[in-house]
Structure formats: C-alpha cells, structure tokens
Amino acid sequence: MSTEPRLIAPDSHPEPHQAGTAAATAADTTRTGDRAVSETLEDYTLRFAPRSYRRWTPMVVATTALGGIAYLADFSIGAGIGLTHGTGNALAAIGLAAAVIFITGFPLAYYGARYNIDLDLITRGSGFGYYGSVLTSVIFASFTFIFFALEGSIMAQGLKLGFGLPLWLGYLVSTLMVIPLVIYGMKALSKLQVWTTPVWLLLMVGPLVYLVANDPDTVNRFLAYAGTDGDGGVNTASVLLGAGVCLSLIAQIGEQIDYLRFMPPKTEANRRGWWTAVVMAGPGWVVLGALKQAMGVFLAVYILSEVGPAAATEPIQQFRGAFDAMMPSWLVVPLAVVLVVISQIKINVTNAYSGSLAWTNSVTRVTKHYPGRMIFVLVNLAFALILMEADMFSFLNSILGFYSNCAIAWVVTVATDIMINKYLLKLSPHAPEFRRGMLYAVNPVGVVAFVAASGLSIAMYFHALGDTLQPYSPVAAALIAFVVTPLMAVATKGRYYLRRTDDGIDEPLLDAEGNPGATTYACHVCRQEFERPDLAACLTHDAVVCSLCLSTDKTGDHLLPATPTVPAAP
Numbered sequence: 001m002s003t004e005p006r007l008i009a010p011d012s013h014p015e016p017h018q019a020g021t022a023a024a025t026a027a028d029t030t031r032t033g034d035r036a037v038s039e040t041l042e043d044y045t046l047r048f049a050p051r052s053y054r055r056w057t058p059m060v061v062a063t064t065a066l067g068g069i070a071y072l073a074d075f076s077i078g079a080g081i082g083l084t085h086g087t088g089n090a091l092a093a094i095g096l097a098a099a100v101i102f103i104t105g106f107p108l109a110y111y112g113a114r115y116n117i118d119l120d121l122i123t124r125g126s127g128f129g130y131y132g133s134v135l136t137s138v139i140f141a142s143f144t145f146i147f148f149a150l151e152g153s154i155m156a157q158g159l160k161l162g163f164g165l166p167l168w169l170g171y172l173v174s175t176l177m178v179i180p181l182v183i184y185g186m187k188a189l190s191k192l193q194v195w196t197t198p199v200w201l202l203l204m205v206g207p208l209v210y211l212v213a214n215d216p217d218t219v220n221r222f223l224a225y226a227g228t229d230g231d232g233g234v235n236t237a238s239v240l241l242g243a244g245v246c247l248s249l250i251a252q253i254g255e256q257i258d259y260l261r262f263m264p265p266k267t268e269a270n271r272r273g274w275w276t277a278v279v280m281a282g283p284g285w286v287v288l289g290a291l292k293q294a295m296g297v298f299l300a301v302y303i304l305s306e307v308g309p310a311a312a313t314e315p316i317q318q319f320r321g322a323f324d325a326m327m328p329s330w331l332v333v334p335l336a337v338v339l340v341v342i343s344q345i346k347i348n349v350t351n352a353y354s355g356s357l358a359w360t361n362s363v364t365r366v367t368k369h370y371p372g373r374m375i376f377v378l379v380n381l382a383f384a385l386i387l388m389e390a391d392m393f394s395f396l397n398s399i400l401g402f403y404s405n406c407a408i409a410w411v412v413t414v415a416t417d418i419m420i421n422k423y424l425l426k427l428s429p430h431a432p433e434f435r436r437g438m439l440y441a442v443n444p445v446g447v448v449a450f451v452a453a454s455g456l457s458i459a460m461y462f463h464a465l466g467d468t469l470q471p472y473s474p475v476a477a478a479l480i481a482f483v484v485t486p487l488m489a490v491a492t493k494g495r496y497y498l499r500r501t502d503d504g505i506d507e508p509l510l511d512a513e514g515n516p517g518a519t520t521y522a523c524h525v526c527r528q529e530f531e532r533p534d535l536a537a538c539l540t541h542d543a544v545v546c547s548l549c550l551s552t553d554k555t556g557d558h559l560l561p562a563t564p565t566v567p568a569a570p
Contacts, residue, residue, distance in 0.1 A: 046361055046370070046548050049116040049261045050531040051518040058263060058270060058277035065259035065281035066288070067197050069252065071347035072315040072340065073150045074289050077400070078296030079313040081242040083304070086227030088234040090297050093242025097249075098290040100478060102283040104415040105253040109282020111418060111432055112257035114266060116516055119254040119414075120361045121434035127417040127446025127485060129496065130365065130439040136410045136450070137362040143251040143407060144355030145380050146399065149387035151344045151351070156388070158316040158340035162333050171388040174344055175381050181345070182352040182377055200346065203339040207322035208295055211302065214325075218302055225301045228309070237471040244474035248404035249289060250411045255354045256285055265515040316340050355380035368554045405461055405477045409453035412481035413446050420486045421445070427494030431509060435536050436550040437559035438503060443496040445488040453480035500563040504537025505544060525549040525558070536560060
C-alpha cells in the first residue's frame with residue numbers, strides 16, 4: 001500500500017476486506033455518528049464549527065457572547081472585597097485582575113474566533129496534548145457549575161424576597177428553568193441574549209446613575225469606606241487577596257470562546273467588524289465585569305447601614321435599596337426580582353451549555369464513547385444544585401480564592417504558549433491542532449507548567465509556605481505558568497506538540513485568506529459530511545475519518561502512524 005492515502009470519493013464505500021478491519025469499532029462509532037447528526041442540538045461539541053453553520057454576523061455573535069456575562073456574581077464579589085478591605089484596595093484589586101484577564105484572554109479569543117474551535121480544543125494543541133487537556137476540561141467544567149450555583153443562589157434569594165419561596169425550592173426552580181433553553185444550543189441562546197440585553201442594561205445601570213445624580217455625597221462615602229480589615233489606605237496584601245478572588249473569573253474566557261467559535265470567516269470586507277466583535281466579546285468582557293464589581297462595592301457601601309454587612313453582599317438587597325430611592329415602594333421588589341431573574345437566566349444558560357461541552361469532551365476522550373451533550377447538561381446542573389443546597393454562598397470568597405489558582409495556571413499557560421512559544425520562539429505549531437492521532441497523548445510543556453503553577457500557588461493559598469506569602473498565591477500561579485511554559489518548550493525543543501505534521505489530505509487546512517477550509521468530505525465511519533479541518537486520512541481504509549469518530553475509535557484502527565516531527569513555523 002502506498003504511504004500516501006488515496007482519498008475515496010464522498011459517495012464511495014470501503015471494500016469488504018477493509019470494512020471487516022473496522023468491524024470492532026464500527027457499531028459504536030456509527031451510533032456516535034447517528035447521535036451527532038443533529039448538530040443543531042449537539043452544537044459541534046467536540047468539533048471544529050463548520051463554515052456552513054456559522055451564519056451569524058460578527059455583532060450578533062458578540063452580543064450573544066456578552067449576554068453570557070450578565071451575571072450578578074460580580075456585584076457579590078466586589079461587595080465582599082470592598083466590605084472587607086475597603087474601597088481603595090477593592091478598586092485596585094479589581095483593576096489588577098481585569099488587566100491580567102484582558103491580556104491573557106486576547107490570544108485565546110483570537111484563536112477561538114479565527115480557527116472556530118473552543119478552548120479545550122485550543123488547549124490540546126497549545127502545550128497539553130490530546131489527553132493532557134482532560135485535566136483542564138474538568139477544571140473548566142468545575143468553573144461552570146460553581147458559577148451556576150452562585151447565580152442560582154442569587155436568584156433563589158430574589159425568589160424568596162419576591163414570592164416567599166424557601167431557599168431550597170428557589171435553588172431547584174433556578175436549576176430546572178434553564179433546561180429547555182440550553183438544550184437547543186447556539187441558535188436558541190443567540191435569540192435569548194439579543195432580546196434580553198436592553199432590559200437587563202436598563203435595570204442594572206439606571207439605579208446607579210440616579211443615585212449619583214441625586215445624591216453626590218454617596219460617591220464620597222463610597223470612596224472613603226475603609227473596610228472591616230482596613231485602615232483606609234491601599235496595601236499590597238489586601239490588593240492581592242482581592243485580586244485573587246476576582247481572578248477566579250479568568251476562566252470566563254472559555255465561555256466567551258464557546259460563542260466566538262461561531263464567528264464568520266475573517267475577510268478584508270468584514271475585517272474591522274470582525275476584530276471589534278472579537279475584542280468586545282473576548283477579552284473585552286472583563287471591562288463590563290470590572291465595572292459591575294466596582295458597582296457592587298458602591299451599592300454595598302450605600303445600603304450597609306440599612307441591611308447589615310451579611311445582606312449587603314446580596315445583589316437582590318443591593319438593587320432593592322437602589323430601586324427604593326427612585327420609585328414607588330410597590331414597584332421596588334418586583335423590579336429587583338425581574339433583574340435578578342433575567343440576569344440568572346442569561347448567564348446560567350451559558351454556564352449549563354459550556355459545562356455540557358466540557359464534560360462531554362472529557363468523558364468522550366477518556367472512554368472513547370460519545371454519550372451526547374444533553375446528558376451532561378443534567379450532570380452539570382446536578383453538581384450546581386448540590387453546591388446551592390450546601391449554602392455555598394456563605395463561603396463564596398473561600399471557594400473562589402482557592403479555585404482561582406487552578407484557573408490562572410491553566411489560562412496563563414495556554415496564553416503563554418500562544419504568545420511566546422508559537423509567535424516568538426516558534427517551537428509550538430502556529431495553527432492549532434486538536435485531532436486525535438495528530439497530537440501526542442500528553443505534552444509536558446503545558447502539563448508540567450500547569451501542575452507546577454497550580455500546585456505551588458494552592459500550597460501558598462493554604463498557608464503551607466507561611467502567612468506572609470499567602471496573599472501572593474494568584475501572583476505565583478501567573479508567574480510560574482508564564483516562566484515554566486517557554487522553559488519547557490525550549491527544554492523539549494517542541495518535539496511533543498505534534499505526533500505528525502501531515503494529516504494525509506492533500507488539500508491545505510487553511511484557505512488563501514487564512515481561514516479554515518470549507519471543502520466537505522464524507523467520513524468513512526459515520527457517512528456524514530464534514531469540512532476539511534475536521535478530518536484526517538485513514539491509511540487502513542484509504543479514506544478520511546472525522547474527528548469525533550477518531551475520538552471514539554477504541555482500537556486505533558483509523559489513526560495515522562506517528563512520524564518524526566519538526567517544530568512548525570507560521
């Protein structure tokens with residue numbers, strides 16, 4: 001047999017002896033193909049998002065992605081930091097965290113939008129390897145259910161205030177109500193986010209503008225607030241402790257990319273709008289996030305004397321107090337509840353959706369069986385409900401402070417691999433690779449950097465290296481990941497990125513404008529049509545196989561053999 005595969009035509013069939021070779025895995029993989037046929041439901045869970053599906057304009061994609069950051073957790077996070085450390089330290093912490101999140105989020109957002117793949121698929125080819133990124137997929141899935149639980153708790157507080165529902169029932173309602181919306185993926189989510197965003201913005205910004213305009217002294221009280229642990233001044237330890245909590249949101253870029261991967265191809269005609277959408281909905285999400293955190297500090301200080309420090313961190317109480325100053329009393333609670341419900345729905349459909357993608361990615365790679373995205377919508381919601389019933393809201397900052405160390409180590413590692421290893425050192429392949437058979441199982445570059453950064457920073461967070469260093473755990477996570485990632489690439493000479501550089505298909509992966517190619521081929525296993533970036537050749541059957549069928553190939557029958565590789569240059 002020739003070493004170069006001859007691609008079969010899309011409507012041809014394997015010969016009998018070839019079909020027999022694949023019999024061991026054909027049944028399970030065919031069921032996989034059948035389950036994934038309805039891609040409008042599955043939303044290309046483990047795949048490159050094809051050009052034929054990406055019919056939205058850049059601004060529609062951006063609006064949909066930004067709708068996913070409508071959460072009110074920012075108000076609680078900002079309030080918690082501000083009440084503890086004071087306004088000055090809180091604002092400095094929020095600004096520092098926002099800068100780190102923007103810088104690290106930019107390369108990730110660009111890669112997701114340019115190459116139409118999610119953050120897990122980017123992570124595979126950016127230092128972690130095919131199975132190595134399972135670790136980060138689980139971390140991202142954890143992010144989605146932690147923040148689902150946080151938003152669900154906030155909604156339950158609103159339902160208790162507005163309708164007298166006990167918290168346990170409010171938790172259940174906030175969990176179940178998102179299921180019908182999240183099942184239908186991007187098509188349903190884009191409509192939901194676009195139509196609800198104007199109402200949400202009006203209800204969120206209106207009260208703040210009114211308070212500042214009608215009582216300017218509220219600004220002075222806000223700026224002068226010293227906090228329960230502060231003396232009114234700004235100090236490094238307080239800023240870093242606050243920044244560590246804010247940086248738990250660094251993994252939000254993964255949810256933004258779950259939308260950005262549906263961006264249309266970048267062309268000369270749409271270049272300006274394309275870049276605007278990517279920056280706005282990618283790293284730009286943190287600008288609005290930081291503003292909401294600062295608003296949370298402001299509102300908490302404003303109502304502190306009315307409701308006490310415990311309730312001042314609850315967004316429902318913050319907006320109840322703000323609405324009470326500007327409208328009739330009979331309208332206050334209903335409007336506050338409406339804001340909370342709209343915000344919770346907007347973000348938690350995103351949390352449930354992105355979490356289902358992350359769990360499906362992990363389980364499919366480990367088990368080589370594709371159970372479908374829908375089952376993991378329910379799994380993610382179950383984890384979130386357990387956290388809510390355990391009253392996670394009462395120890396929110398502790399959870400986020402611990403989690404942020406893992407999230408920072410992961411995101412900074414991948415961002416550093418893109419910025420330094422790909423563009424500067426040119427030891428990491430320029431174009432992202434995610435297909436099984438093309439990647440090594442584990443790449444020590446990202447895995448070692450991530451484990452070292454997260455492990456040491458978590459030890460610091462739990463005072464293992466002394467009380468003095470404890471506030472510096474998020475800084476340690478970022479710095480270690482930033483330094484070790486390129487050092488590992490140099491030490492390994494980039495040899496563990498690609499198992500092979502040629503996927504056996506003659507047509508280039510990218511078109512003349514640098515966008516993923518749109519030519520379709522029929523997968524030999526599931527018989528479905530897929531675009532060029534989603535396929536690789538199969539020497540055994542002289543055919544092509546899609547990425548999902550490669551993932552579920554239990555015998556490795558369709559995988560291309562490894563070949564000596566050299567680092568790929570742009």
